[in-house]
Amino acid sequence: MKISISPFVLLRIPQFSQNADIEQSWVSLKDAITESSPAFHQVIANIDSIDLANATPKTQFTLWKYFNRAKYRGVPYGKFAGFGLAELEHRADLKRQLHIAEHQLVHSFPDWSYIKEIDKSENVIFKKDRLIVANSSIYLVGNRLRFLYAYENSFELAEVENEEKIASILACCNLPTRYSDLQILFLSTIDQEDLTILIKDMLDTGLLFTDLDPDIIGGDSHSSFDQRHPENGKTYNLTERTVLDGNIDQSLFRSLPAYIDFLLRVMPKREAAPLNDFKKAFRHKYEQQEVDLLVALDPEIGLGYNQLESSSENDDLITALSARAERPRNQEKSAYDDKLRNFLLNAIYDTKGDKNVVIDIRNFLAGPSNLRPPNNFSALLHLSDNLVIPDSIGGCTANALSGRFTLGSEKLLAHCKATATMESESNPDVIFFDIGYTAEYNVDNINRRREIYQHELMMLNFATSKELIPMNDLAVVLREDELILFSKKRQKRLVPRLSSAYNYRRSDLSIFRFLCDLQHQNIQSDLTFNVHDVLPGLYFYPRIQFNEIVVSAAQWLIFVNKSIDEQLESNEISRYFTAGTGDQTLRFDRENTTDMAAFNQFAIQKTDFYIREAFSVDERTVVDTNKASYHAQMQLTLCHTEQLYKPYHSAHHQTLQSQHKKIIPQGNNWVYFEIYCHSSRIDLLLTNQIPAFLEAYQDAFECYFFIRYNYPAEHLRFRIQMKDTKYGYFYISELIDLLQEDIENGLITDIQIKPYIRELERYGSDLMTGVEHFFELSSRYVLAVLAASxxxxxxxxxxxxxxxxxxxxxxxxxxxxxxxxxxxxxxxxxxxxxxxxxxxxxxxxxxxxxxxxxxxxxxxxxxxxxxxxxxxxxxxxxxxxxxxxxxxxxxxxxxxxxxxxxxxxxxxxxxxxxxxxxxxxxxxxxx
Structure with missing residues (x-):
């Protein structure tokens, strides 16, 4: 496949230039801290820039960390960093410099936490004639309605009786409906006062939502969102740094497509362990049936998902500890090929301890691979002179990192929509949809974005998209080793996307976790190379490069029980280095005494840890009007147009449930045996007792067949269709008599007589009888093959x-x-x-x-x-x-x-x- 790079670049620019001074930046730094940490702001509120040296060591260290990140960390958070927009261009005379505005442009929105203060009283809902919509997670279990209910920051399965009046109101509210329209619809069937009380109860129990439950996708178009927001209340700030002129030389990234191809050939396949577990369980329980997703995820009648379902005994502590226990499984990774491991070990040995040697990983002969990247994904990187240093590469969609910034930029919104359109056009007859999830008032600001995809999943809120997909419209089927999600209504395959950087593993909502994990199925969404995954536990790792791309910076293990200064000196550590991980990464300069004092403070709090070489900031790429340079991070969108998802057309429309019974209980014309024994014993049954039984009675059978199964243990499933049902117990007795000796000897551990559940979803009721006849012919054939040894x-x-x-x-x-x-x-x-x-x-x-x-x-x-x-x-x-x-x-x-x-x-x-x-x-x- 051909990987190309979009000309659109999203910049992530720290608040301060790399040479900024904390005293001169003090006012702006305090202002940024006010938003991110009100508690710490109280500590420093009365400190002026001239008094910084008199602050406590703990306060000075905390301030140093804030200021360090405000100069070197490009993650936009409040005012500590902002986004900018630029383009790649390929011209011989291109000047390699972007000029940005000196000051940040702040886009302010009401903080999402004010959602919980929206007035949802009866007076507001009914007298102001609000729009009302049904909870789309409702499904029928027996004679009760089961549905997902959101309470505070958690979710639970709730259920109510399926009363006629409730069912009628829900049916009328499949689409948003005014309260006044409901009054007219039920004028002759429900007393108006009773209707109001019933709707209020349904709102309280979570069966209905109103337009006072705003969607996190689509901006702040809901007037209700602002009604409780004080004039000087808390805001969510999205900061932008305007690019005044200049573009980026595309030739700087000329090796990136080849590097992606190399990564695809050396990296192991990575998939979420819970999704793999679900596939196995689905195959055992449903085989190739099409199943409503809500039913499949139901922990009682279906499979559940990753043991996320909670009981009334669970509390926040239990949830937190269980999430911690499952984390290694969620991050399960396959091992790298031993050839790559041996190549790197030999290359490191050949350096003979020279800390300046660079390993050229292009010399590794990587084999072919069938791993495929998503149709679009992100590369976060920064530049240093002629080097390209990737910080991370991957994602199911580039919109995952870009989405939240669409609130502040129409141009970025257009780019994100174009990216989504390209993915859709590459996979015809497949619908991609965004997941509008919200559960954490203190975190959900980063979840907010404009409408990028044409379709959106309704998830326990009032969604405003024109193309809404209800949760109870989702169904799932397993084909080969691929879980396929599809819409029952639209009869099309669905592929979920989360155009948000929200860490979805924080959630305990099983359908949300399932859909987010499903994004990663059969694609290589993580292309970030980590040398520790290949060679864990070394004291020193030399730098690894692929042409001008730094695959892995040089790294040194620092022992906290030894002199820090001596280790930096003896290991010939580079002048600039970093420590910490992810958003907590800090940058140090060995020639700066303040930095070294901070590093010693940092080390005191750690066990043994690694530091990495850092690179000088490219002073030519991003500068403001005062010619101050910034340690800017660039987000590139990489893409290809190869088809990854094939269409799927459900067989449901061909299934005539009214003509055939799906479940045939004991006592009817089918008798279904499950005979539990070792797999080799099953072969003996199929060459001895089963043929003997059939030879004696097959003229009395309309049909018979068998199948082997290994869940929950190895067993033979043997089914017979009798011409005369009154002899059912006779045939059961006769077969058990034939098996009696094996039962007494313990060779058969169990025999169960069960209802026969016909696979109408898999084959269609129009074919079911013919399929059962084919099963009989296949069974006869196999009995002959086994008899012939x-x-x-x-x-x-x-x-x-x-x-x-x-x-x-x-x-x-x-x-x-x-x-x-x-x-x-x-x-x-x-x-x-x-x-x-x-x-x-x-x-x-x-x-x-x-x-x-x-x-x-x-x-x-x-x-x-x-x-x-x-x-x-x-x-x-x-x-x-x-x-x-x-x-x-x-x-x-x-x-x-x-x-x-x-x-x-x-x-x-x-x-x-x-x-x-x-x-x-x-x-x-x-x-």
Missing amino acids: FDTDHKYLLCARLGALMLNMLNLNPDEQKNVLKETENAFIREHQLQTTDMKLINKAYATIVRLNATILPKDPSTAAMEKCFNRLLKSCDKQRGIRLFNSLFHMHVNRIFSSQQRIHELIIYSFMVKDFMQQVIKGNRL
């Missing part, structure tokens, strides 16, 4: 032969057939995280299969019957549904034939089928 290689060959026959019946052209095979194979490769060495083992096994193919296997009559059955099913399918049906039926067939590790066997079979297909192409049989 075929080895694994022969089983591969038989499965590949059947797969090829079924694939040929799909009426696809050769390219489409190849895509079906390759996409399925690649999904399995991603699922099992296979490397090149693993694929070589499969290639070697394929060579054995090719030789085996010379041994002509007889064509079993069941194969022809399965072909005919599959062909009849395909007559009711369009192309995409036919492909899904092929994948599902073939998947179940492979499951029946192998005793364990069925998904790995299926991967191997698809790999063989791909190779067979390509051999056919070479021979000209597929042209």
Whole structure:
């Protein structure tokens, strides 16, 4: 893929220039501290600039940290730093300098915390005829309505009786509706006083919202937001530094696309552990069913998510401690390749202790990779002479870092919208939507942004977007190893985006956490190289570069129980260095006595820690009208137009629930056994007791089939459809008699008789009976294969032969057939995280299969019957549904034939089928 760099640059400019003096900047610094830390401002309120030297050591150190960050940290927070807008340009005569205004431009907004003081009294809601909308998280569980309820800074599942009047009001409020309109609608059915009381109760319980519950997306367009904000009340300040003239030389970043490609080839795949756990649980419980997302996330009837659901016993302490305990799992990372580790170890050894040596990582021969970055993402970096120093690279969207600044800039808003549009156009027939989440009044200011995406998810508030997606419109399905979110109403795939820098792992709302984790699925959203992930625990790390890009600055381990000054001297530490992490990073100058005193204070508070070389500030790039230079950080938008998300069209519209029962309880015409035993014992059952039982009674059965399952433990699922239901208990007794010896010997640990839940969502009720017939034919075939004692290689060959026959019946052209095979194979490769060495083992096994193919296997009559059955099913399918049906039926067939590790066997079979297909192409049989 071709990575390009957008010409638009978002600058992050500290409040003070790098050479600013604290005494001269004292008034402005105090003003900035007032907003960020009112408590500390009380400590320094009466200190003048001439009295700074007389402040306590603790106060002086705190002031030094504030001032240091106000000169070197580009993170816009209050007035400590501001954003600016510039462009990249490629001209030979371009002067490498941006001129910015000397003073900051402050955009002020009412602080979000005033939301909780908005008057929502009955008088305001009803007499002022407010708009009312239903909580979109409502879903039905039995005869009760279950929904998400927000209280203070936490969330819980609540439920009420599904009364007719409540259901009618909710139905009328799917879209915002005036109270007066509701009065007219229910004029003849509900007493007006009773209606008012009922609506008030529904508002209090969280079933309804009004336009007094403003959306965090879209700016401050709600008049209600200002009604409780005092004239001199607390404000949220977004600071801008106007760029007066000048552009940035694009050639400075000429190596960045190649560096991104290198990172994709060396970095491990990173995904959220909770999402992977959810996938596994979803596969076990739902397989390929389409499930309402709210139901899937329900901890009682569904799966929950990351154990986030709280009971009434939970409190803030429990929540905080549990979040701390789960943090390592959320940040789970795969290991880097040993080749990169060995390369760096050898390179460091070759330096022979020379602290000035730079390792050129381009010399590492990185292999190919199937990792793909998002369609757009950010690179935060700064310049030093001819060096480019990345601070971070990644994100699911560049809008995550840019979004909050749209409140202060129409130009930036246009850029963010264009970025969103580009992503949408790269993935046709897929809807990208923003998540409007708010829960923390003291933090949510950074969550505020203008409307960037055309679609927005309604999340427990009154949203104003023209294209709203209700939470109860979301459904999810698992295809191969990919969770696909889609809209039931729009019949389109959905992809969530959070155009905010909010740390979503602070939240305990399961649907929000799920959607945010889902952003990262199957893309490499973290491209920030950390040498400690490759080589942890070294005393010294030399600088690593990729051309002019500093991959990793030189680093030294500082021991707090040794002399700090001696370590700086003996380790030949660079003049400028940094310590701390993230937003708490501080910059020190070894030739500045104040800095060194502060560094000793810093070290006292630490255990052993690393310091990193820092680079001289490029005095030519960003200067103000007084020619003072700034340590500006630049945010570049990197992008590509490769399609990452394929459309998905739900099968729900084809499912005629009224014609077929989904759940068939015990005592009806289906009997469903779960027989728990070891996987190898299941093979013995399928070659002994089960065939004996079928031989004796199959004439009394309309249909029968089996499938293997390993959750919650290994077991055989055996289902029979009786022609006469009155003999159900007889057949149960007969089968148990056949299994009695294994039960008594402990070889069978449990037998359960359960209701048969038909997979109507997966296959459609119009196909369900035909699919069950195919299952019977497949089961007969597998019983014959097991009775013949075929080895694994022969089983591969038989499965590949059947797969090829079924694939040929799909009426696809050769390219489409190849895509079906390759996409399925690649999904399995991603699922099992296979490397090149693993694929070589499969290639070697394929060579054995090719030789085996010379041994002509007889064509079993069941194969022809399965072909005919599959062909009849395909007559009711369009192309995409036919492909899904092929994948599902073939998947179940492979499951029946192998005793364990069925998904790995299926991967191997698809790999063989791909190779067979390509051999056919070479021979000209597929042209």
